[in-house]
Amino acid sequence: MERGAIDVADLSGPFDLQATVESGQSYLWNRADGRTYEDLHAHGGDEWYETVVSPIPDLTDERVPLRVRQVGGVRDGTLEWEASTDAVPLLTHLLRLDDDLDAIRDATPDLPLLERAYDRYEGMRLVRDPAFPCLVSFICSAQMRVARIHGMQRRLRETYGEAVDLDGETYRAFPRPARLAARSESELRDLSLGYRAPYVRRTAEMVASGEADPREAVGLPYEEARESLTRFVGVGDKVADCVALFSLGFLEAVPLDTWITTTIEEYYPDCDRGSYAETSRAIRERFGDEYAGYAQTYVFYHLRAGGE
DNA sequence: TAGATACCTTATAG
DNA sequence: ACTATAAGGTATC
Numbered sequence: 566m567e568r569g570a571i572d573v574a575d576l577s578g579p580f581d582l583q584a585t586v587e588s589g590q591s592y593l594w595n596r597a598d599g600r601t602y603e604d605l606h607a608h609g610g611d612e613w614y615e616t617v618v619s620p621i622p623d624l625t626d627e628r629v630p631l632r633v634r635q636v637g638g639v640r641d642g643t644l645e646w647e648a649s650t651d652a653v654p655l656l657t658h659l660l661r662l663d664d665d666l667d668a669i670r671d672a673t674p675d676l677p678l679l680e681r682a683y684d685r686y687e688g689m690r691l692v693r694d695p696a697f698p699c700l701v702s703f704i705c706s707a708q709m710r711v712a713r714i715h716g717m718q719r720r721l722r723e724t725y726g727e728a729v730d731l732d733g734e735t736y737r738a739f740p741r742p743a744r745l746a747a748r749s750e751s752e753l754r755d756l757s758l759g760y761r762a763p764y765v766r767r768t769a770e771m772v773a774s775g776e777a778d779p780r781e782a783v784g785l786p787y788e789e790a791r792e793s794l795t796r797f798v799g800v801g802d803k804v805a806d807c808v809a810l811f812s813l814g815f816l817e818a819v820p821l822d823t824w825i826t827t828t829i830e831e832y833y834p835d836c837d838r839g840s841y842a843e844t845s846r847a848i849r850e851r852f853g854d855e856y857a858g859y860a861q862t863y864v865f866y867h868l869r870a871g872g873e
Numbered sequence: 874t875a876g877a878t879a880c881c882t883t884a885t886a887g
Numbered sequence: 888a889c890t891a892t893a894a895g896g897t898a899t900c
Contacts, residue, residue, distance in 0.1 A: 589895070707896040713883075714895080759881025764897080801897050822895035840875095865895075 566732045571644040578666025581688030582635035585660055586614050588866040589711040590811045591692040592702040592718040601712045611636050617729050617738035621658055628738050630731035639688030649731055661690045669856045678832055679860050682867035692811055696779040697772060698739040699812035704764050704799040720756040745769035764799025779808055787815050802841045810858040819848050819861040824868050
């Protein structure tokens with residue numbers, strides 16, 4: 566096992582591990598204390614988070630067990646990590662530690678709601694989740710709460726994931742596409758996926774067979790990427806935007822979910838253009854074309870946590 | 874092309 | 888105790 570630390574002061578801008586990991590963008594991580602994301606801020610802020618990921622670039626079947634925690638503040642703290650290999654490139658990639666968060670905030674329009682959200686969750690960053698797990702998690706997100714989405718992903722890992730050991734502890738990777746494609750709809754329903762079970766199964770089949778891969782959308786113009794992602798079963802515009810934003814690096818993507826839709830009605834009614842595509846354009850322009858997805862994520866977390 | 878409806882499951886409100 | 892409602896929507900008609 567290797568271990569190390571990343572000094573937050575060396576990053577461009579602040580970093581808050583808990584806000585980043587528990588804000589409903591990523592379902593990749595488990596808290597070591599076993600609590601769900603339901604209990605926001607229910608601990609001291611230095612909890613370990615655990616996952617298993619592929620190395621970068623993702624060219625082999627190798628699996629890397631990894632855990633990380635943040636000690637200290639969002640500008641002067643330390644990220645302690647333990648993994649089977651050097652985790653610095655992995656953490657940098659997954660948690661977008663390479664983003665210049667101060668610059669991103671500076672490039673964001675001075676809207677009061679955005680200011681409040683950015684202030685409240687200083688240091689929250691977007692994530693770069695691996696594409697297939699991200700796709701599945703947001704297919705599962707339809708009509709679900711964050712805590713229950715997280716529960717579904719955890720059950721998928723525990724039931725069908727490949728076991729990997731680190732320092733005597735066993736962790737499970739998110740199952741590969743072929744592994745999920747081989748399950749029956751009813752087996753997936755047994756994990757409480759409900760009507761999402763056939764969507765997950767058929768999407769896994771599409772990826773496993775080589776018919777389609779979510780990563781193909783990388784490099785396309787944003788709106789084409791979103792459109793491309795909707796070929797997966799159970800993926801409409803909203804879920805496509807989540808994958809584009811939380812996995813594929815389209816920082817301008819703004820998933821129009823119920824929270825953001827309500828926000829638009831209350832705060833920016835002129836951005837409601839009737840259709841998803843047109844409202845999306847309008848709110849992207851309002852939030853700043855380049856980093857609108859960053860703004861969306863702050864607003865989502867802020868409002869969900871009872872902000873206004 | 875736009876609009877209505879069914880859909881699994883569970884926590885929470887009434 | 889019950890029943891109704893809503894939860895980061897999508898597919899289908």
